[in-house]
Amino acid sequence: MTEVLVIGGGPAGLTAAKSLVDRGAGVVLVEKKVSLGGMARELTCKGLVECRNCGVCFAIDRAGEIVREPLAEIMLLSEVAAVQKDDSGYSVRIKNSPRYVTDDCIGCGKCVEVCPVEGKAVFPPTGSGQPRTYWIDRSRCLHFRKTRCEKCALVCPTKAVDFEDRVRNVTRKVSAVVFATGMEPIDACEMTRLGCGTLKDVISSVDAERILNQRGRLVRPSDGKPPKKIAVMQCIGSRSVKLGVEYCSKFCCKYATKLSQLLLDTDPEVNLDFYFMDLRTLYEPQDEFKQWAKDRKTVRLLRTMPASVSPGKEGRLLVRAVSETDLDITETEYDLVILSVGMKPAGAASELAKSLGISADEMGFAKGSEELESRGVFICGAVIEPMDIEETAVRAIAAASRASKGASA
Ligand SMILES: Cc1cc2nc3c(=O)[nH]c(=O)nc-3n(C[C@H](O)[C@H](O)[C@H](O)COP(=O)(O)OP(=O)(O)OC[C@H]3O[C@@H](n4cnc5c(N)ncnc54)[C@H](O)[C@@H]3O)c2cc1C
Ligand code: SF4
Ligand code: SF4
Ligand code: SF4
Structure with missing residues (x-):
């Protein structure tokens, strides 16, 4: 064969x-x-x-x-x-x-409950990854230190923990x-002027996807509260001579428009500003997204690249951008900023x-x-x-x- x-x-x-x-x-x-x-x-x-x-x-x-x-x-x-x-x-x-957990794992999570390590040493697979077999991080696990901990093995109903794995x-x-x-997503923090890495509530689209995938709704990293006013910013890292990523990453307009729609589905009261340079929605007509935005009083499409994000009043974020008419600078406050990153091979x-x-x-x-x-x-x-x-x-x-x-x- x-x-x-x-x-x-x-x-x-x-x-x-x-x-x-x-x-x-x-x-x-x-x-x-x-x-x-x-x-x-x-x-x-x-x-x-x-x-x-x-x-x-x-x-x-x-x-x-x-x-x-x-x-x-x-x-x-x-x-x-x-x-x-x-x-x-x-x-x-x-x-x-070695993963130190065999295919007999049924994903019950009992091992995680009893693991005494802060931040845990045994984990489920990331996000929606398949198969759902758990794994032990040897560098954190106390079994491989002096204490020879075996708590997870003792509680496992299917005897799936195997410290002899090699x-x-x-x-x-x-x-x-x-x-x-x-591919690898571009690190949003390479765009230092947009507050990534210094302001907690400036997150990348990868972070936003992870939070939504795990919790089903978006919350602010700073206080765990649902954001009511969100800025989504396109072309983060892509089309950047400075970062050496001169190409368009092609899929970020598509996922960001759908992500924005999802945010409004999960909370119809959210105010959302979508900052973009060009709208490349691949095989789908971009008019659909434009019409969707037009039909909603709480959504604005702003064709401009924001210049900076800095601390605003009462824990909010202040976004400065050149207005679409190019005549003045706008200043708007948000609860959360999402940076839509592109990719590198x-x-x-x-x-x-x-x-x-x-x-x-x-x-x-x-x-x-x-x-x-x-x-x-x-x-x-x-x-x-x-x-x-x-x-x-x-x-x-x-x-x-x-x-x-x-x-x-
Ligand atoms: C924030 C974000 C949101 C997105 N949302 C969407 C969306 O909603 N819809 C959509 O269509 N697309 C979306 N995309 C794009 C999508 O992620 C890509 O189209 C897709 O992941 C490409 O698949 P791939 O298999 O080529 O690469 P990858 O998904 O990167 O998979 C490559 C795999 O190869 C493995 N690997 C790498 N090197 C080795 C090696 N040497 N040995 C063994 N394994 C290796 C990696 O661990 C990885 O598992 C999004 C991208 C980002 C960044
Ligand atoms: S206790 Fe055993 S079966 Fe349950 S998740 Fe952990 S390794 Fe898998
Ligand atoms: S042996 Fe102990 S420290 Fe290691 S994963 Fe199991 S419970 Fe955690
Ligand atoms: S956000 Fe849109 S225009 Fe910008 S790089 Fe991504 S797909 Fe291209």
């Missing part, structure tokens, strides 16, 4: 892996984190009242499917340590780190490789990429080619260029199709 190595368990790698097993290929899926889902693990469904086609559930559903797929071998907490090309494909050495080095033979190492310039013959362009994105594919290496997802989950999925299916043909040829 054809075996394909998929590197990266985000929307791209998951879709490619599912598409490959649907074609009858075996898959070895290597993900460096403790769970599958990639960036989508942290994201919130934006469709509280009706589906808004944000694509987040698509990625999480693929993760749920692939963990139950007999043709797929899932290796979490794993990285490819070495790749060697031979006549029949690639010989791959994979380093698998690093494993395994070798697999594959006929093709799908490279899907994805991840892993395209790594040693692993080099060992597969992948090179990066001047912006750090991976360059695919027919020549590379003729050697059985296929690239997909946001490591190639900015793309949302929908485009990622479509292009991953196409890559899987070419990989399965190339691999069986």
Whole structure:
């Protein structure tokens, strides 16, 4: 049977892996984190009242499917340590780190309750990550110190805690490789003039997504209260010569417009100002969002880039911006500011990429080619260029199709 190595368990790698097993290929899926889902693990469904086609559930559903797929071998907490090309494909050495909790975990959370470590040493998987198996952070766990704590093992109803778990080095033979190492969100704090890192209630869109995903509603980090007046700011980090990210990240207008709509769904009394330069809502007509905003008295679309965020009165935030007419400076106070960050590619310039013959362009994105594919290496997802989950999925299916043909040829 054809075996394909998929590197990266985000929307791209998951879709490619599912598409490959649907074609009858075996898959070895290597993900460096403790769970599958990639960036989508942290994201919130934006469709509280009706589906808004944000694509987040698509990625999480693929993760749920692939963990139950007999043709797929899932290796979490794993990285490819070495790749060697031979006549029949690639010989791959994979380093698998221990999670100290076996697949018998039923996710009851009893271990977390009894763990005496401040901030805990045993955790559920991040956000909506799959599978829902817990894991122990060895660097924090008291079992590996003098006290030899075993509280979690004693309380676990399925005896899933395994302190004997060890690093494993395994070798697999594959006929093709799908490279899907994805992206990193830009650090919003690189935009120092907007108060990130110094003002508690200036948060990135990643933070906003996490809070909504975990709690179902947005609260201010400073006092835990729901914000009543919110500013959403676009193009944070993207299109910035200073940060060396000169491209448009392509998906941030789409998610931020849907996120803004979700905020109004969760609290119709919220006042929301949406600061933007250009509105790029990808495949959806931007008029829909403009009309949605027009229909609401509490929403304003402001076509300008704010100049600064500073402390306002009574714990609020003061935003200064050039007015849309360019004639004066506006000053507006908010309870919360959300900075909509873009992305940088991840892993395209790594040693692993080099060992597969992948090179990066001047912006750090991976360059695919027919020549590379003729050697059985296929690239997909946001490591190639900015793309949302929908485009990622479509292009991953196409890559899987070419990989399965190339691999069986
Ligand atoms: C704040 C924010 C909100 C967003 N909201 C939406 C939205 O609502 N709708 C939408 O369509 N898109 C949204 N996006 C975009 C979406 O996150 C991307 O389109 C999508 O994550 C790209 O998928 P990917 O698999 O290419 O990359 P990633 O999601 O980054 O996944 C890559 C995976 O590869 C793993 N990996 C990396 N290197 C290695 C390695 N060497 N070995 C093993 N594993 C490795 C990573 O751990 C990760 O799990 C949002 C993005 C951000 C930043
Ligand atoms: S107590 Fe055991 S079964 Fe329950 S979450 Fe912890 S490890 Fe999993
Ligand atoms: S052994 Fe003790 S310290 Fe370590 S995770 Fe279990 S309860 Fe926490
Ligand atoms: S998608 Fe929108 S917010 Fe993101 S960089 Fe492009 S124009 Fe700016």
